[in-house]
Amino acid sequence: MHSQNGGRCGLCGDNFQAPQPRPHEMGGKFGTGTIVASYVSGSVIRVTATLTTNHKGGFTFELCPLAGPGQAETEECFARYPLELATGGTYYTLPNNERGDFAVDLLLPTGVRCSNCVLRWTYVAANTWGNCGDGTSAAGCGPQETFKNCADISIV
Template sequence: MKFALLIFAAGLALVEPHGYVHTPLSRTSIFRRPNEFPGAQQPFWWDDTGVWCGNVQQNQQYSTCGRCGDAPGNTHANQGGRYDKGIITGTYNAGQAITVTVEFTANHRGGFMFELCPQVSENNNCFQRLNINSADRGVRDNNWACSGGDHQNGLTRAVVQLPAGVRCTRCTLRWTYRTSYPPAPDACWQPNNTQTFRNCVDIRIN
């Protein structure tokens, strides 16, 4: 019995937090809706809930995380990379408050933010942090949404404010989920190096 409990505990310790941007659909999740986006062609990032900086724990500057969640040194998820299908998954208006939905499949607390690269040509320096007007599981400092408690999986929504006066035929919305794993006393924020997920989403702003 003790041996079985040890195996169970070890299994819990290895559970990894996973998630992806559900709406508008992230660049690395296009394969999930073939009827909606029939032009998408392989290769696909099949493990799209594990776009997590190569499982390298990140500091607050995300120093070794790829622009769109790749492992350090890789650019597959970036605009122009092998998983970029050039498909717009959301169309909005300048200054609109948009509802973004994230799906957590193994939630380990922490929180997330959204940034916008308001130009057609994506690069590492173009992202601007967006305000979050509200979120299902709480907001801090106007731009940080809490992911909820351990095992609080499923869909969670955040209302994100797009800037006024910004229009683009294609620009990049980026989600960064900073878990609280390894565990931190604050369920919404981990100040130390931690598991981090990133998704980029191709949108249009009229």
């Protein structure tokens, strides 16, 4: 799919070529806007990702506060709200090559409140051999597998 779609996937992990709204995006088959958790603005939240196969690499998280019912998430909205790790930075590097649960503490932005926010997890792997751009090749260089998932939350 990487070469087929120019390295792009849908906002919440669906095939980029699927018609919009894609299945996991707002208005799609699974993008129902059902709130799965509610949090307090400015608080630290724990997010757990379960990896059935560990491809090395790491995670980033973004938030998209929706203005109202039926509003769709956009890449521009996610880009405005990258979430910081409680330990600093915005990129969580997988600490080992094991499969299982990886808990990440995230800092919600102060002042952001929404009855429906979309929380997005992006996992960029680092196990595929590729061109590093400096004349060398190694695992983790070049195009890598990317996985995304979205969850609907509220922030009060």
